[in-house]
Amino acid sequence: MTHIESVGETPIENRTSEADQPRDSLVALFDAPLKLDAGVELSPLQIAYKTYGKLNAQRSNAVLICQALTGDQHAASRNPVTGKGGWWDTLIGPGKPIDTERYFVISSNVLGSCMGTSGPASTDPSTGKPYGLTFPVVTIRDMVRAQAMLLDHLGIETLFAVAGGSMGGMQVLEWAASYPHRVFAALPIACATRHSAQNIAFHEVGRQAVMADPEWRSGRYLIEGTNPRRGLAVARMGAHITYLSDAALHRKFGRKFQDRSNPTFSFDADFEVESYLRHQGIAFVERFDANSYLYLTRAMDYFDLAADHDGILANAFKSSKTRFCVVSFTSDWLFPTSESRATVHSLNASGARVSFAEIVTDKGHDAFLLEEPELFGIVRGFLEGAATARGLDRAS
Amino acid sequence: MTMQPRPPIAGSDHMRSTARMDHLMVAEMVERGAKVLDVGCGDGELLKILTETRNVDGRGIEISREGVNECVAKGLAVIQGDADTDLVDYPDDAFDYVILSQTLQATSQPRHVIEHMLRIGRCAIVSFPNFGHWKIRLELLMHGRMPRTDNLPDTWYETPNIHFCTIKDFRELSEVVGAKMDKAVALNAWGQPLRLNAPWWFWNLFGEQAVFLLRRRD
Structure with missing residues (x-):
């Protein structure tokens, strides 16, 4: 070679079929239009998602998992396309740091992706053909708006936690900024409040x-x-x-x-x-x-949380009651620790309750997807502390 | 280098209980439900005591990565940072109490740190080893060398503790920064508080550690 x-040589039709009819996934369809930052409306909207664990009677134990750029909804179960395990199998499952015996985990495919949530590979109902570049350009905030519609659909007012790495971490920060009253705990990992020129x-x-x-x-x-x-x-x-x-x-x-x-x-x-x-x-x-x-x-490139709040990052988290745990990795040069530190500074300046841990590893940015015992300990400890504060029973 | 993990007070069993006494003394000075920042919070032991016994909304700063990660895994809100450089980033009046437990002597600018503490918080609580203790005085007098004790075992060239002071010195610093001294306690070698009505010279001679509660003079 x-x-x-x-x-x-996978037949190209498979791409459209997975985008329209995702395998092993739940699908929510919305007729109400999704208003996008680009100034247009998207309708209809389809969201493919997976859930793990059980929602408790108070509907207070939901954890939303936000995917990274090339992730999908199959965070903790076999991926029907690749046949491999979930991309966050290390972290999510019974007895694992994001414990599905305790929390109700929701993982949705992100807006603009190709695994069952509306995106450029989906069929445009007005033409019967794939959208391609006629699909509107979306932002991180649009992704989060779509996820909020999914939560409304599921009848979940407040998330116990929202967690994600890289582009998923950007969604976590956007969640905390856009819907502070709907997020009890936020876990942004290996990310930043804006995409740098290098990125x-x-x-x-x-x-x-x-x-x-x-x-x-x-x-x-x-x-x-x-x-x-x-x-x-x-x-x-x-x-x-x-x-x-x-x-x-x-x-x-x-x-x-x-x-x-x-x-x-x-x-x-x-x-x-x-x-x-x-x-x-x-x-x-x-x-x-x-x-x-x-x-x-493109969505990641456009992300700049400070710019959305009069250029002052602390305004994004003003009077936030959300508990934050920011995590970075020493060898991550795509989203270096300095970026996480800047996030932490602005959270402190806005009086938010924030933890920040930097994990020593030579695995680079991808460390958030890999076997990192220290990350597991931190995620577990942070969520347990938050669960106690939230009054979640051990067996919910 | 400024905030160190707690100095090696936890040497022997009785020393560990001394450390706990010191923590309990600090805890007693904190009102229930207060918002607290522990600067140089080490492994989070004091923050844990404060959360459990005083129901505080506690935050911590710690310079060592191991300490921070241990704290976060315990569910405490702790970030990695440096007392000398990072207190600047905190807004005025963000906390009811800012605590500096066994860390003052390791900061490079103790006066600035105390001033920032009183800016960020309504009250500042400072605990430190008293260099005026008779054993330390005797060591210098008899042997003519920098004192090393069970509590402070490092040699002068390796110690992270670069700004030792006595109880008398610290009282003077609180005057200089314009703080009001609300409470003070001196602990003996066994971690027991010395008589409250004892004169200052007595505390300065027999107190192995001291805990001060300062308030901003508004």
């Missing part, structure tokens, strides 16, 4: 890779029966590097050769790290929609 042309720059490279693929067809690939696989795979390869750290890459691969002892003096994947990245790119294309990738990266 000299380049990533032979990327998977926007990386995203732009990814988007350009997608759009440079001739099969992208100005976003009409689902209609024209093509698939910008190579572009999306390259975007994923670039992004994946930002999720790791230099130390983690070195520990995992070093300069080791892949299935050979000498360089081939060609552009084959001589190095293990090349082979690994190509694999990451290919695996991603199998499960993700290229246009969704454009929309979701």
